[in-house]
Amino acid sequence: MENPGAGAIASAGQASPIFDITIPKDYRDWRLISVAHETGDLNDIRAVLGNDAAIKTYREGKFSFPDGAIIARLAWKYVPADEDNKVFGREQSFVAGPQPIWYLQLMVKDSIKYAATGGWGFAQFDKNGNPSAGQAKLEACFPCHVPAKTQDYVYTHYAP
């Protein structure tokens, strides 16, 4: 099988509403924070990556991110790994689907610009790199992050 090339979302394009966030060009090169699987309607498998400022903060064991820290959540469809399962003789492995990234979510730290939402701006983009969450959806981001206030509003833990 041919392997897809580099990230489908290659460069910064249209800015996401409210928080005015564009896609960082090099986000697919960022280091790994952790991985996750969402069941239910979402049914995706995810990687959470961080830029240097975010990774440094995590590795220092802190939960207080400096301005400029960005956390990116990449989600793909969650599909059975047919090639692997054939070898295992059972449906055991699930992987990121062959299609390009399903969606990309970003949390960008700027304590001045985003003072009203804990210092974080939120954005979501589709697989073509276009903003895919409108004002109402983005306004719903922060309230759900409030319970994680003691972790600087971030749920994802570093996977050591």
Next chain:
Amino acid sequence: MENPGAGAIASAGQASPIFDITIPKDYRDWRLISVAHETGDLNDIRAVLGNDAAIKTYREGKFSFPDGAIIARLAWKYVPADEDNKVFGREQSFVAGPQPIWYLQLMVKDSIKYAATGGWGFAQFDKNGNPSAGQAKLEACFPCHVPAKTQDYVYTHYAP
């Protein structure tokens, strides 16, 4: 909650048997190839990372890795994300457990040294960085990779 610091497996230690492989010091900084979830007895969630040579090959859409390419599979226990699920009001999210990496598997390309196994050496280490697969287990690696011969014996596809 306090966040764990850098990777528990920090540096090269004891070499894995047969293929004589040690842990690359910087593997936790490598870029992401893809993510996976193994159900059943393994019940883990994984990230597959690649060193520069491996990532370059993937991004060029090739499935013929040069000598020096290394693919690392990091596996953590698959656990419910209690903090997230509390907000969602249902058990929907699953993440890498808070404990250090459960195990690390490596595929190292060296077409001369590992000529008898398709050019690949295989190794597995536990969370303390000690080899955790003996001769019999490591000898079982390559036969399972043979069906992926047209992909240079690699199952994992790049997640774009």
